[in-house]
Amino acid sequence: xxxxxxxxxxxxxxxxxxxxxxxxxxxxxxxxxxxxxxxxxxxxxxxxxxxxxxxxxxxxxxxxxxxxxxxxxxxxxxxxxxxxxxxxxxxxxxxxxxxxxxxxxxxxxxxxxxxxxxxxxxxxxxxxxxxxxxxxxxxxxxxxxxxxxxxxxxxxxxxxxxxxxxxxxxxxxxxxxxxxxxxxxxxxxxxxxxxxxxxxxxxxxxxxxxxxxxxxxxxxxxxxxxxxxxxxxxxxxxxxxxxxxxxxxxxxxxxxxxxxxxxxxxxxxxxxxxxxxxxxxxxxxxxxxxxxxxxxxxxxxxxxxxxxxxxxxxxxxxxxxxxxxxxxxxxxxxxxxxxxxxxxxxxxxxxxxxxxxxxxxxxxxxxxxxxxxxxxxxxxxxxxxxxxxxxxxxxxxxxxxxxxxxxxxxx
Numbered sequence: 001x002x003x004x005x006x007x008x009x010x011x012x013x014x015x016x017x018x019x020x021x022x023x024x025x026x027x028x029x030x031x032x033x034x035x036x037x038x039x040x041x042x043x044x045x046x047x048x049x050x051x052x053x054x055x056x057x058x059x060x061x062x063x064x065x066x067x068x069x070x071x072x073x074x075x076x077x078x079x080x081x082x083x084x085x086x087x088x089x090x091x092x093x094x095x096x097x098x099x100x101x102x103x104x105x106x107x108x109x110x111x112x113x114x115x116x117x118x119x120x121x122x123x124x125x126x127x128x129x130x131x132x133x134x135x136x137x138x139x140x141x142x143x144x145x146x147x148x149x150x151x152x153x154x155x156x157x158x159x160x161x162x163x164x165x166x167x168x169x170x171x172x173x174x175x176x177x178x179x180x181x182x183x184x185x186x187x188x189x190x191x192x193x194x195x196x197x198x199x200x201x202x203x204x205x206x207x208x209x210x211x212x213x214x215x216x217x218x219x220x221x222x223x224x225x226x227x228x229x230x231x232x233x234x235x236x237x238x239x240x241x242x243x244x245x246x247x248x249x250x251x252x253x254x255x256x257x258x259x260x261x262x263x264x265x266x267x268x269x270x271x272x273x274x275x276x277x278x279x280x281x282x283x284x285x286x287x288x289x290x291x292x293x294x295x296x297x298x299x300x301x302x303x304x305x306x307x308x309x310x311x312x313x314x315x316x317x318x319x320x321x322x323x324x325x326x327x328x329x330x331x332x333x334x335x336x337x338x339x340x341x342x343x344x345x346x347x348x349x350x351x352x353x354x355x356x357x358x359x360x361x362x363x364x365x366x367x368x369x370x371x372x373x374x375x376x377x378x379x380x381x382x383x384x385x386x387x388x389x390x391x392x393x394x395x396x397x398x399x400x401x402x403x404x405x406x407x408x409x410x411x
Contacts, residue, residue, distance in 0.1 A: 017258060019316040020088060022329040025336030026316075027081050032335070032346035032395055035075070037388030044381040060234070060294060062194075072304070076294040079140055080305040081312060083244050086144055087151060087251020088313065091259055094155050111152040117411045118145030125347050135221035138236040141343075146238075147245035154249060162253050166246045170299035173243050174290055177202045180209035192231045200291045203298060210237035210296060235295040243297040250278075250306050254313055264322045271314035279307035331396070338399045340409040345395045353391035358383075361390065 035058045042055035057074040097107050122142025127134045137146065154162050180202055194205035202208055214237050218229040257270055282304030286292040292300045320329045335342050402408065 016092070017317070017321050018326045018329050018333065019313070019320040020085070020092075020258075021336035022320050022332040023081070023313060023316040023336070024085050024089075024339050025329075025332030025334065027078060027085065028335045028339045028342040028346075029332065029392070030078050031082070032342045032350070033388055033392040034346070034350070036392065037384030037386075040384035040388075041382055044384070072292065072294065077305055077308050079294075080244075080247050081309050082140055083144060083247045084251035084254070084306075084309040084313075086148070087248035087253075088255035088258070090151060090155055090252055091255045094152075095259070108152065111149055114411050115145045115148040118142065118148065121145075121411075128348065130224070132222065132224045134224075135218065136232075137238045138232065138234075138240065143241045143244055144248070146241035147248055150245055151248045151252060154252060159253055159256070162249055166249050169242060169246045169249075170302060174299050177209045177290070180212070186230075188231055192233065194235070196291060203291050203293060203296065205235040205295070206231040208237075208296065210239040211235075214238055237296055240297040243299060243302045246299075246302050247306060247309070250274075250310070254310060258317065264317075268314050268318060268322070271310050271317070275307040275310035275314070278303045278310065282307060334400050334403045335396065338402055338408055340411065341402060342395060342399055344409075345398065349395065350388075350391050353394055354387045357390045357394075358387055 038054050039058035042051040042058065045051045059073065060076055061073050094107060097110070102110075118141045119137065122137060122139035122145065123133065123135060125141065126136045126139050137143070154165060157165075186207065188206055192206050195201065195207065196204045211231065214232065215229060217238060223229060254271065254274075257267055260267070262270075282292065282300050282302075285300040285303060290298045290300050292298060292304050294301050294305070319325050
């Protein structure tokens with residue numbers, strides 16, 4: 001895509017796309033509802049029917065095998081979609097600020113403020129319920145904040161520079177892990193480690209280059225009871241923001257493609273072809289270069305997930321902006337235009353809503369379930385579905401009220 005195919009900054013033809021709000025809304029529905037409690041239902045029911053599959057796809061894969069792409073779940077793809085959409089949205093927000101007459105230095109200052117605010121919000125959410133601030137940076141908001149300024153610096157770069165930057169990031173990150181000498185003398189609980197077999201041992205859980213950086217970096221901050229940080233229970237690391245920056249750059253390229261003067265068919269072809277290239281490179285690199293592991297955002301995971309986020313964007317663009325089926329997008333758009341509000345409610349209020357709706361509305365739920373002929377055991381198994389759905393409906397109604405009053409949370 002040449003620079004000449006992009007509309008000029010401030011071009012009035014740059015319009016808000018329903019597909020972007022709808023896709024952002026879909027992501028927030030998944031996060032805000034935590035997929036409607038289906039994982040808990042699957043745990044309650046056990047190894048019966050489709051429920052093992054539901055259980056697998058509503059949580060992150062525990063870790064991966066040497067052929068790790070087999071273990072990727074639906075839930076694994078939500079964070080890449082989130083970060084990808086940050087990149088897609090950036091050229092639109094940049095163009096909007098330029099239309100308002102802001103200089104590049106003013107936009108850069110706002111970008112720096114936004115980056116800092118996102119990191120601090122991530123730390124705040126990680127610290128909720130703790131007696132002391134928990135300085136961890138693996139929350140998705142913190143990860144976006146750590147990479148956002150670097151993403152902004154590429155907003156006016158040519159596509160070849162953006163693509164080359166993705167290549168440099170992924171190659172450099174692979175080398176960083178590959179050349180790591182190992183964590184000498186480190187002893188971890190069995191549950192905290194997952195040792196990969198050769199030639200992928202450098203990507204083992206909590207025994208890798210990024211984990212060693214965290215064992216130094218996170219211990220520079222105050223910690224509860226002066227306890228030193230030694231491992232992350234889920235295997236996540238602060239440096240995940242580096243390869244996930246490549247995911248955001250991929251989104252930036254996709255956003256500029258959608259803003260371009262190309263016709264809809266060519267845009268869809270580019271998105272689908274880009275996804276095919278990412279899938280091929282992701283699977284091949286997952287077999288021969290490094291395992292596909294979401295939790296440490298390996299280069300092969302970046303490419304593999306890149307395929308699915310590009311294809312998902314293509315699907316939403318086809319349905320809502322090419323076929324113009326915009327009415328059915330409304331429930332998603334309500335959330336997609338207030339993603340921060342839904343995300344914060346999901347993190348801070350969902351548990352409180354579930355508790356209080358269960359206490360004060362449990363009788364209604366039991367009455368409806370009884371009317372449907374459900375046994376007491378079945379009611380108990382499916383209770384998380386009613387709880388999480390009811391809490392989500394309340395949060396959606398809050399977003400709807402904000403939408404009606406044109407109240408949109410922004411950083």
